[in-house]
Amino acid sequence: MRKITIRILTKLPTRYVTTGLILIIGLFIYGIVGSYFIMNLNLLDSIYYSIITMATVGYGDYTPHTGIQKIFATTLALSGVALLAYVFNVMLTSFQEKMSAYSKGARKMKKISDLEDYYIICGFGRVGKVVFDELTKRNQNIIVIDKDEEVFENIEETDSVVTIHRDAIEDNLIAKLAGKKCNSVIVSTGDDVNNLFIVLTIRESNSDAWIITRASRIENISRLKKAGANKVVCPEIIGGQDMFFESTKPHLLRITVKHTPNELYDEFKIINKYGCSLENIDYHIPGVETPLTRDIGVTKLADGKCYQNYLETHDDQKQALKNLYKATHNIHSHLILGPDKKTFEKLITDLKEIEEIIGINLTNEEIAKITGKEDLD
Structure with missing residues (x-):
């Protein structure tokens, strides 16, 4: 508790403390000058008289007699009382605020410890x-x-x-x-x-x-x-990506299909044939509206071939992909970026020859209703 009290007192608002000190020094100078010229005291006695009057001690060894001396002594005493009250009030108020802040902080830390x-x-x-x-x-x-x-x-x-x-x-x-x-x-x-x-x-x-x-x-x-x-x-990158996808919306096709992993490369060859790129794949869990999404962004046929070779040489990854297809009843959606509507029409025609097309530009809600049916198998 002692350490906390010292810490609080050392953090009192600087501007208030500085103002109080300036006023005390100013009043002290006023008392010394007035005691010297009005009370007709020497310098040492003027300092002594100023202190005991400002502190309202008043031992009575120096008594004002004339009107101007009484006015001076009264103003010095009242100013001293008011100034000391101000300084102590600032210190007390600040102390209470700091104690309240520390108490509030302790309660917050207790609350955090329970989280x-x-x-x-x-x-x-x-x-x-x-x-x-x-x-x-x-x-x-x-x-x-x-x-x-x-x-x-x-x-x-x-x-x-x-x-x-x-x-x-x-x-x-x-x-x-x-x-x-x-x-x-x-x-x-x-x-x-x-x-x-x-x-x-x-x-x-x-x-x-x-x-x-x-x-x-x-x-x-x-x-x-x-x-x-x-x-x-980086918001700059995310913002730029969002602007890109918004700008390409007239040239984006979301096609929902059903096929096994064996048709992956054949599917990609058709997409590449028409100068389109595969942006992402959504895997639809039966009855669940939000799909599992993989960002692809592939445009080169060599990338598709490379992925096929990777699966052929990594049985664990190939099995994981098969498990994913099985869990989704082989239903997933491709987001394809293409040059124009006519190209998409040709693309869809070719894809129909190798896989089942469930729908074009379906919403996740519509797909969830389709995948939620029990007769998909």
């Missing part, structure tokens, strides 16, 4: 808020850390949400929290230097921590990875 499997978000800006919303939708335990207290105005603390208004690297706070009970740390401040330092702080004492960090600039991605981040997300 299991939580996520930490460092930086609650635009990116951090999106992550927070996604985690909240999934009823996850979340700890939000940010230096700016205003960002917490719209966050309601619950049994699963804790907010901490502190610098993440202060007292190695983030390193202490990123322990075994932490699922992941999302570092989402807008400053890559801060992100780098936070990642280093965590990784220094938590070799197993899973760290996702934001990179505001593409050139900093490699630096953040070297610092220890498991994944680095």
Whole structure:
């Protein structure tokens, strides 16, 4: 308790303490000058008289007689009382605020110690808020850390949400929290230097921590990875990819098909024949609306051949693919990028010769209804 009290007193607001000291010094000078010229005392007695009058001690060894002396003594005493009351009030108020903050902080740390499997978000800006919303939708335990207290105005603390208004690297706070009970740390401040330092702080004492960090600039991605981040997300890249897919929507075809792994290469040869590229594959689990998605982005026939050779020489991977096809009843969707509608029509015609086409541009909901039927086998 003694250490906490000393720590609090050393952190009193500097501006208030400075103002109080200036006023005390000013009043003390006023007392000395007035005592010397009005009370007709020497310098040493003027200092003594100023102190005992400001402190309202008043031993009575020097008594004002004239009107001006009484006015001077009264103003000095009243000013001393008011000033001392002001200084002590500032100190007491600040002490109470600090004690309240420490008490609140202790309660938060107790609450955190009771949390299991939580996520930490460092930086609650635009990116951090999106992550927070996604985690909240999934009823996850979340700890939000940010230096700016205003960002917490719209966050309601619950049994699963804790907010901490502190610098993440202060007292190695983030390193202490990123322990075994932490699922992941999302570092989402807008400053890559801060992100780098936070990642280093965590990784220094938590070799197993899973760290996702934001990179505001593409050139900093490699630096953040070297610092220890498991994944680095750059909004510039994601934004560019989103713009690309939006721009290609008139030239994208989602075709839902049914075939075995044996037709993979034949299928890709047809896609490549018409100058199209395979962007991704969605594997549809029966009755489940959200598919398993694999990003492909393949345009060269050699890539397809290389993958076929890989499967032929790796039995475990080939068996895993067969198991996936079996679990989805061989139903999956291809997102294909092509030049125009006429090309897609020719592509569909050729694909019909080697596989069953279930539908074109179907939604996940429509596909889930189809795969949910029991007579697919």
